[in-house]
Amino acid sequence: MAQQHYRITLLRGDGIGPEIMAVAVDVLKAVGAQLDIGFEFTEALMGGAAIDATGEPLPADTLELCRHSDAVLLAAIGGYKWDNLPRHQRPETGLLGLRAGLGLFANLRPATILPQLIDASTLKREVVEGVDIMVVRELTGGIYFGQPRGIFTTETGEKRGVNTMAYTETEIDRIGRVAFETARKRKGKLCSVDKANVLEVSQLWRDRITQLAADYPDVELSHLYVDNAAMQLVRAPKQFDTIVTGNLFGDILSDAAAMLTGSIGMLPSASLGESNPGVFEPVHGSAPDIAGQDKANPLAQVLSAAMMLRYGLNQPTAAERIEQAVLKVLNQGYRTGDIMSPGMDLVGCRAIGDALIQAIELLNA
Ligand code: IPM
Ligand code: MG
Numbered sequence: 075m076a077q078q079h080y081r082i083t084l085l086r087g088d089g090i091g092p093e094i095m096a097v098a099v100d101v102l103k104a105v106g107a108q109l110d111i112g113f114e115f116t117e118a119l120m121g122g123a124a125i126d127a128t129g130e131p132l133p134a135d136t137l138e139l140c141r142h143s144d145a146v147l148l149a150a151i152g153g154y155k156w157d158n159l160p161r162h163q164r165p166e167t168g169l170l171g172l173r174a175g176l177g178l179f180a181n182l183r184p185a186t187i188l189p190q191l192i193d194a195s196t197l198k199r200e201v202v203e204g205v206d207i208m209v210v211r212e213l214t215g216g217i218y219f220g221q222p223r224g225i226f227t228t229e230t231g232e233k234r235g236v237n238t239m240a241y242t243e244t245e246i247d248r249i250g251r252v253a254f255e256t257a258r259k260r261k262g263k264l265c266s267v268d269k270a271n272v273l274e275v276s277q278l279w280r281d282r283i284t285q286l287a288a289d290y291p292d293v294e295l296s297h298l299y300v301d302n303a304a305m306q307l308v309r310a311p312k313q314f315d316t317i318v319t320g321n322l323f324g325d326i327l328s329d330a331a332a333m334l335t336g337s338i339g340m341l342p343s344a345s346l347g348e349s350n351p352g353v354f355e356p357v358h359g360s361a362p363d364i365a366g367q368d369k370a371n372p373l374a375q376v377l378s379a380a381m382m383l384r385y386g387l388n389q390p391t392a393a394e395r396i397e398q399a400v401l402k403v404l405n406q407g408y409r410t411g412d413i414m415s416p417g418m419d420l421v422g423c424r425a426i427g428d429a430l431i432q433a434i435e436l437l438n439a
Contacts, residue, residue: 208260
């Protein structure tokens with residue numbers, strides 16, 4: 075029996091999900107064997123796969139299983155096939171239900187440029203070299219969950235779509251604290267992003283974050299409006315260390331930050347709550363156009379498994395081994411299509427997985 079033993083729920087989801095998950099599971103088993111960490115993997119249905127099998131994107135037993143595990147590793151969900159279903163039956167609704175159901179209010183999305191991939195970025199080398207940003211996105215509030223919401227019919231018979239962006243002081247404070255703590259462990263710089271020049275909800279956000287700063291005198295706090303933040307991210311991304319923002323702004327800015335690094339296929343994320351297990355998933359989607367063709371980049375999934383070890387299971391050594399293996403494989407010149415550059419070796423998803431296992435085995439030698 076291994077020294078530590080963890081129950082991991084696997085949600086492979088749709089599209090490239092199963093292929094990239096297979097690689098991540100192999101990698102976890104390999105480091106687990108080296109460090110005497112045991113994993114018990116249980117698969118459950120979510121997203122389009124769950125809709126096909128049960129009619130719902132997040133079956134109740136999936137949520138229960140997640141609640142009773144030590145961590146949840148999620149691949150990707152969604153696809154054209156389910157895009158026209160009513161909202162409550164969409165794969166995305168399952169993902170939002172999982173976040174809400176587990177109370178995962180804090181979403182950590184690191185965007186770090188690896189020297190090996192600088193040429194895969196669409197931005198100039200001097201702009202992106204050295205970029206190392208952590209986006210802390212609020213994940214269970216804001217306009218994604220605010221009431222009222224819906225498409226209503228007005229008195230004149232016209233339809234009117236409504237969503238509500240709302241944050242309570244409690245919601246702002248708890249994500250604010252996670253962000254200050256995160257910044258403290260990094261370079262000590264926190265930029266809070268809002269739209270306080272127009273929105274009351276943002277004014278409250280800014281006021282609370284400013285008040286919290288008194289408890290973190292070692293962290294240098296700044297504020298940006300979201301339009302300016304988007305511009306600064308592509309103009310001079312190195313000015314950022316940690317960014318904290320609400321759900322919708324975080325959704326948008328984390329995709330932009332991801333692309334600085336060359337490919338969204340490289341970026342992991344961690345979604346954490348107060349007590350429930352965390353969910354660890356790549357930032358990218360299910361890429362149905364390349365599903366089943368062995369073309370997907372599994373590295374964001376593998377790095378999500380590393381985040382699971384670090385933030386979810388408190389196993390930093392195992393996380394480091396995985397991250398080292400990823401660097402090794404990139405140094406060897408192996409690339410999937412999304413991060414391909416001249417002179418490199420174009421390989422498939424499984425080949426990257428094999429190279430990772432070899433690299434992990436060499437780390438132990
Ligand atoms: C993300 C995704 C999701 C979101 C979608 C799939 C609901 O874009 O995790 O960034 O908007 O949060
Ligand atoms: Mg998104």
